[in-house]
Amino acid sequence: MTFARNILARRKSAVAGAALLLGASGVALGVSPAMAATSAAPTSAAASAQDTAKQMIGDDAQFQCFSNIVSHESGWNPSATNASSGAYGLVQALPGSKMASAGSDWQTNPSTQIKWGMDYMNSRYGSPCGAWSFWQAHNWY
Template sequence: MDGPGLAAIAAGSIFTYAGVKGISVPQAVQSIVQGKSPADLPQTAAIGTPTSAAAAAGGSTDGGGGQIVQGGSAQATLQATAASFGWTGDQWQALAQIETHEAGFNPRAKNPSSGALGLAQALGHGNGSATAGTLGNEYGGNGLSDAQAKAANSGDAGAQALWMCNYIKSRYGDPVKAWAFWQAHHWY
């Protein structure tokens, strides 16, 4: 069996295990990467049911869902975050298209003319000094606590990915609709 075949089996096993145990896929993946057993994780909502990391951390719950994923590349982080919203397949492909055109999976990307920042190219959502980070103050709200927004404003891909997914969910409903808008307007 070749590498892609083994990778597909591993991914399927993780999705199945997470669903059976009632934990999220990102939690299962993150614990495996960290060398922890997924069996030791507390059970959460069943797979496909977003949970709010911000709420668990005492943060904002203004329509936010999903959870912050840490570790791996920015692309892997965004993909795992999207999966926590149930966005796989065509939804992930649409989100990847948006991201490729916006920031190219670079959490430190900054638009020189507008100041839009990070993966989501967020602009103007920061909340004063409570959310200002080392790169700017463009992330805030959309399910993030002030501390999480500060991390996003300092280049944290996990916090930026969660903000981006919550923003797309609240504004468009899903990435396919957001991508259709992007194609017509070249922004989202």
């Protein structure tokens, strides 16, 4: 009987471990791994990127619109990569290498990604709030 309990306990532990891994990867949750990893409280890197964006943008309303987009797109993860499209970074540039126009450190520097994202939102939508309005209507920008 003890042998059967040990086998049952090991299988139960293996199933629980697999469920935990699937949940952490976003598979069972139906979200991307980048979003699954960032759905909890912001990490210090995300908080730092948010502080940087606040300083760079200045206007509270425009920052909030920018933040709404970045929260949805990457969860404030500067290395977030969309598995299907390859979009990259805080603002999910496609291709990510477009951000090189804002700096050669585009892959690792949130400030460079924020600068590029602001330039993109301002040139295409007039402002981050214009981009956010479009995002709300289409779920992309």
